[in-house]
Amino acid sequence: MQAAQRDFFALPLETKAKVKRSINNPNGWFDDEYTRRTLDLKQCFDFFNEKSVIAADQVTQSGVIAARNQWPEGQPIFRDVMETYFGEMSRVSFKLLEAFCSALHIPLDSMHGLFDESHTSFMRLNFYPPQRPGEQRMALNHHTDAGFFTLLIQDPEVHGLQFHKHGQWNDVTPELDAITVNVISNDVFKAPVHRVLPPQSGKARHSAPFFFNPKPDAVIQPHPAFVTPDRPPVYNPIPWAKFRNQRYAGVEMQDCQLFQVNTIALLRWSAIALLPCTGQLPWEQLLALH
């Protein structure tokens, strides 16, 4: 998978530009991502679960989330490898959902209502070019991920990912053949803020997050197990597909987080019970969850 990713980003710019994402289709290649209103120093390639298309259209009727994947011409192996990897990540994610429920002492199928084969998960391939002399900007500016949870493959040699905790930035050093599970916060009700430094060793850096997301019509709201008279629901329920479209349309992150925090934190919190903070699971251990 990582070799196929490297080969893709080594393609000529014109080839990649033919599958550039657009205002109507968030999938494909791009080099113009703004995070926190600042241009990131990276190229990306996004693709998603096309089985979510029909269900998403029924919720939003907008066509944004319902756009198709764009695969580069003449690269059948790239497509094949990525689709296979995506399928594996989906399978692992469904297993992790149950593991999270188990850690929370709620029925193992508690989250099944939010996910089915139309889950709107997507995969992002990141390419960060080496830092240019005098360049001060971040490769990827600080942010929280909007999905339910993230399974990240990092470049084992070129580091750069950091998370913010107790007022300072901390490195997430990659382990060989490990997946970094994005539960890197002990702030129970906060998604972890993280960023990526530009590669400083003269080498480019690659990473590949898989964002596991609910089905389009899943209503995102606090799980009943966490609503008590002392802790009433703070955030309004919203169908997931509407939330996604708002975010893609550029709605301010703070507004979106109003909707995401409780539900996402539910999983992040439970995951912390399973994994050490900045939990990196050896790849084989993760697959053993099957």
Ligand SMILES: O=C(O)CCC(=O)C(=O)O
């Ligand atoms: O490159 C990384 O290690 C992290 C990437 C990331 O945070 C993202 O794409 O949302």
Ligand SMILES: [Fe+2]
């Ligand atoms: Fe991220």
